[in-house]
Amino acid sequence: MGFEILKHIPVMVEEVMTFLGCEPGRTYVDATLGGGGHASEILKRSAPDGVVIGMEWDEDALTEARSTLMPFGERVKLFRKNFIHLPDLINASSVDGILLDLGLSSIQVEKEERGFSFRADGPLDMRMDQRMEQTAADLVNSLSSEELEETLAQYGEERWAKRIAKAIVQQRGQEPIEKTQTLRRIIHRSIPRRFHFRRIDPATRTFQALRIRVNDELENLRKILNTGWTLLKKEGRMCILSFHSLEDRIVKEAFRNLEKKGEMRVLTKKPVTPSEEEQRRNPRSRSAKLRCAERI
C-alpha cells in the first residue's frame, strides 16, 4: 500500500480556518491532531508566532503529526493524551480556539492490523490508543447477548441488533471471533438479503458501534464539551467536525445549553457541510458536519 493512500485529507479546511479566525500571536488547541493536517494549516495562517497545542492518543498518528509539524519548531507543543485531560494541561481562559475533528483518520482506517476496516482482514482491535486494555474482540467474545444487542442498537442504530448479537454468541460458542472478516460474515448472514444495500456494507453499523464503545467516544465528547469552553478566552471559538448523527446531536445540544446559560454564542445555526466539489474530491468528507460556538 503506497504512502499516498495512507495520507489523511483534512476536511473543510477553509471553513474551519475561517471560524477559528487564525491570526499571529494566538494560541490554538488541536485536540484531535491525526496526521497534523488542520494543525499545519493553523500554524501557516498564524505565522510567525501563533502556537498550536496538539493532543493525540494514537501513537502512529502522533508520529506522523510530529514529522508533518517539524518545520514549525517551537510553535508546536504535542501531548499523547486523551483530550478529556485538556483542562489539566492548560489554564482556564487561556486559548483563542479549540478544534475537534472527530472520528478516525485514514492513517488508522487503512492499516488493516488496526482492525477498523471491514474491507480488509485484520485482528478485531479498534483501539485508537494502543495503551487501552479492551479491544473489539474482547467485547465481541465476552459481552452477553443483551449487552451486545444494546451496544449495536445504541451506538450503531442497527435495527438488526438482536439477530446479529445472537449470531455472534452462537458463533463464538464454537471458537472465539478474532478477525474482522469473521465478524463481517456473521453480520452479513444475520441481515436478510433484501436489506443488503449496495452503497453501504451491512457491517458498517456494527463496526461503528464497536469502535465507539471500545474508545468511549461519545462519553469523551460529552466530557470535553462540558469543560473545554472554560479554557477559551472571551471571543475564543470552539469548532467541532463530526461524522455521524450521534455525535452531531451531542454537539448541537451541548452548544445550545451553553448558549442558554449565557456562556457561549452559537455561530452555526445549522451545521456547515462540505461543498459538492470537496465531497467529490474526498468521499470521506461526505458525512461531515461543522459546528462552531464563541465564548461570551
Ligand SMILES: C[S@@+](CC[C@H](N)C(=O)[O-])C[C@H]1O[C@@H](n2cnc3c(N)ncnc32)[C@H](O)[C@@H]1O
Ligand atoms: C479525523 S482524525 C483528525 C485528522 C486531523 N484533523 C488532520 O487533519 O490530520 C481524528 C483523530 O483524533 C484522534 N482522537 C479521537 N479521539 C481522541 C481523544 N479522545 N483524545 C485524543 N485523540 C483522539 C484519533 O486518534 C484520530 O487520529
